[in-house]
Amino acid sequence: MDLSSKSEYALLALLELSPHYPSGEPLQIRQIASQQNIPDRYLEQLLATLRRGGLVKSQRGARGGYLLARDPWKITLYDVVSCIEGFEPQADPAQVSDTPEARVIQGMWTEVRQAAEGVLQKYTLQDLVEKRNAQQQVDIMYYI
Amino acid sequence: MDLSSKSEYALLALLELSPHYPSGEPLQIRQIASQQNIPDRYLEQLLATLRRGGLVKSQRGARGGYLLARDPWKITLYDVVSCIEGFEPQADPAQVSDTPEARVIQGMWTEVRQAAEGVLQKYTLQDLVEKRNAQQQVDIMYYI
């Protein structure tokens, strides 16, 4: 029941990209990685998945990098996590021992999953950025 | 984001034990296992953890077996899953790269976790048993 570092890294990276979105200037892997303490060769793969998932765009060549594919308030955390974690292959016809008990348990588990996904769907990257900014304000207040 | 078979097996086993609780008669591993299609040597380990977690009691020797440690409505699904999955070692002082971004993400993730745990806490074994019974009634209606 904990966040994989895959997803955490992806969220951190997108959080770095968010403020750069309006300018249209791409950010390089190395910069994001060093900023957030992420192994860069690993982050590369995560960004590739995010690109295939249509969440970021890449610019190749010198002075290339990554930028968000759309506005930060149009990307929910659910978009990110589901893209990176790759769920919804749910309907594979693996015989899941279809006793009445198993069905009841499955039912309640989808309820659990929906509760979790509901939280993820209500937050966007924009929300995270604003929370961070608010947090930093508080830090400054305490610092003074 | 899916239920491990560990937890599913444990829930199925406890679901089998629930109706036998009032009689005080223990159920054997073999019976539960064959009833629910669970590898018995594996179920044995799960029941051992449930015992150590105080959810079931064991009776050794001939005509021994397992029975619930308390009433089915006093055991929440959260009790079961947390016992079997063993979470809440949360507070290990592993340095979790304490950037402001990381803190914001951690915050929203605890919200996700709490949403999921909330669902698990509101259901008891008794609820599952009743749901299963209701489900079986429906099945019979359709069968006629």
Add this chain to the structure above:
DNA sequence: GTATACTCCGGTTCTCCACTGGGGTTTGCA
């Protein structure tokens, strides 16, 4: 006292996560 259960300990196979590395290809710029 013996068959029937649980108990404890160990090993095995498999999959996935979290990386690391070695090539490529595309692009800006001198």
Add this chain to the structure above:
DNA sequence: TGCAAACCCCAGTGGAGAACCGGAGTATAC
């Protein structure tokens, strides 16, 4: 044109955990 800076793709590795299997021991009812 050359070349370095970036992305792109594929492959492998090490460790951890999941999902088991097996055997030797121990308690208990009959």
